[in-house]
Amino acid sequence: MELSDRKKKILRAIVDLYIRTAEPVASKTIAQMPDMDFSSATIRNEMAELTTLGYLEQPHTSAGRIPSPAGYRLYVDELMQDYRLSTDETKSINQAMELKMQEVDKVVSQVGKLVSQMTNLPAYAMAARSARLTVKRFDLILADSGSFILVVMLSDSSVKNKLIRLPVELTEADLKLLGAVLNASVTELTAEQLSPELLSRVTRSAGNAASLVPVVMEFVTSLLHQERGEVYMTGQAKLLGQPEYHDIDKAQKMLSALDEDVVSNLPAALSPDSRTQILVGPENVSKELRDTSVVMTKFDIGDGMQGLIGVVGPTRMDYAQITARLSYFAENLSRMFQKNQTPAIEGLENKHNDPEA
Amino acid sequence: MELSDRKKKILRAIVDLYIRTAEPVASKTIAQMPDMDFSSATIRNEMAELTTLGYLEQPHTSAGRIPSPAGYRLYVDELMQDYRLSTDETKSINQAMELKMQEVDKVVSQVGKLVSQMTNLPAYAMAARSARLTVKRFDLILADSGSFILVVMLSDSSVKNKLIRLPVELTEADLKLLGAVLNASVTELTAEQLSPELLSRVTRSAGNAASLVPVVMEFVTSLLHQERGEVYMTGQAKLLGQPEYHDIDKAQKMLSALDEDVVSNLPAALSPDSRTQILVGPENVSKELRDTSVVMTKFDIGDGMQGLIGVVGPTRMDYAQITARLSYFAENLSRMFQKNQTPAIEGLENKHNDPEA
């Protein structure tokens, strides 16, 4: 059932106000607002109905109303007004980005910090690899005594390497053969296309270097499969400033959940189609976080890679503003990475020499 | 002035108890302890003296005593009894390590999480490179159209690489020459030994590839200089469980300080000689953290690299236990890395393709 325009107007006013004040909103307060041409009694009646419809809640009899999760949902979907960034804001965002992005090594963690600063909320950032990732090219360099360096260039132009010890004595020619075979058979394949059948075919063609094939292929598989890197989370303390977390117990539950659940479950919640997504309260990944919401958005890093930034805050957060800032930030990032052309993020996954290698 | 044995005994008892209960300790409570053969009145007198000497504090007239920072200092330096890990504890630590360390990519962040779990306190972890780091070997691989991959093997056996675009057309032979020059002149040198004079010498010998030398050298310099990687911090929520942070304001100040100061200032506070270090309250890096202490310890990763793990907690933390666990953990880690021989941590610094490269 569709709400009347007046109900919507009132609901929007209530959510707007509650977001600003964090206090239950009274009918009188609404009635006094400039373009509300009804008495408080009328508003009261409407509020009573909105309550039975499930869009508002009442902490106790003699308090005002606060939005319910359903109320927020309706608000973010239909009611809220677009927030336009002021030029001051865009300027300060741009400045901060230029300043911080110099430390290019740590783009992802820096991005997180910036977002947190900008929104005054805890933020997380991560980079995710797409399933389309393939190997573009292999190189094998004979290093000193008994080991070689495997250099793998990926389709996103990042380069990974691994030092591998030789189980048997091999000549440079053996390695060259292996390299040729790999470049012929294993390039341009996505993770899914790596079959056991392929493995045995490569092994057969690899001559003396056959014993190396499993190690190499395992490395490749791990590179292509690894879909996300480290998740960075900062600014948790910012939450404690919000009135909903003045109750220490809640604050703690909340922060623990942030540490554990959010970080591991969020990426899964990201729908493939929309860029920006808002998870309100109970729609959230963890039940602990009933009064916590998440706003997240994607940005492009380069071929085959995407980044994810998001903030976590009380359900009563300024969705319009936060969403606007986050999107602006993401657009800027995408542009930066596009301009740099060579994909700037690399080493998001740390390469590694396994003990058994 | 040296304290009498009895004063020390009483002080120790008070600190021990306060660490357990977080409540001011009363004379009567001490007097009732098994091997205290004095009346509460006697204890009271001693406590009064310990207070004037600055080892104890009194929240208000009719409360018991709590240790002052000086009291804690004395306690950790002289009074506290070694905590011996039970076999249960060592077993569970070992298990956790085996389990978690499989995700070898993320050793450092995993280490942090583990330490936090083990101590039930916020923990941080980072890896630091020593100044002794040198380049062991260069390789240059001509990649596709107009770019090549620079592969650098460092003295800690980690391998770094960078994709560099060619400003001019170069042949494989040109690159080979450059590689030979680099391997002859720039290997085995620490960051300090890289001089401008060296740069020009290399440039002169590099033939057609001379224009590449600055880019290459800049990369090398950045690798050798970069003394520490990302600092990982987890488990902040654990602090909120501690009674000293039931005051939200304090909690927030504390957590903000953790985000900013600790992470950036801690490494500086690490003395080169001792392995484990305890910073009590005001000795701390940030003034905000008067009632917060830090315990940190180092572990060896491999030639030229060290790791740092630490926990942050209320001044009233169980130093003996925490120190014991941390040390055990660090020893285990050192052993792990030693066994693996090829240094397992790599990619702590993310390699990167600069836009201008």
Place this chain on the structure above:
DNA sequence: TCTTAGCACTCTTTATCACCGAGTGCTAAA
């Protein structure tokens, strides 16, 4: 001279109670 029992004093904590004010729901009138 050192120890200890006893007691007055201080200060915090907790409970109780009354009161105020904010806000609602309902009724009746416009």
Place this chain on the structure above:
DNA sequence: TTTAGCACTCGGTGATAAAGAGTGCTAAGA
């Protein structure tokens, strides 16, 4: 359908009292 009016509910505040914990000091005892 809207609105004015009013009774009712309930949380918040502040004052007061009572209880409890612990100390410091004094004076007696070893």
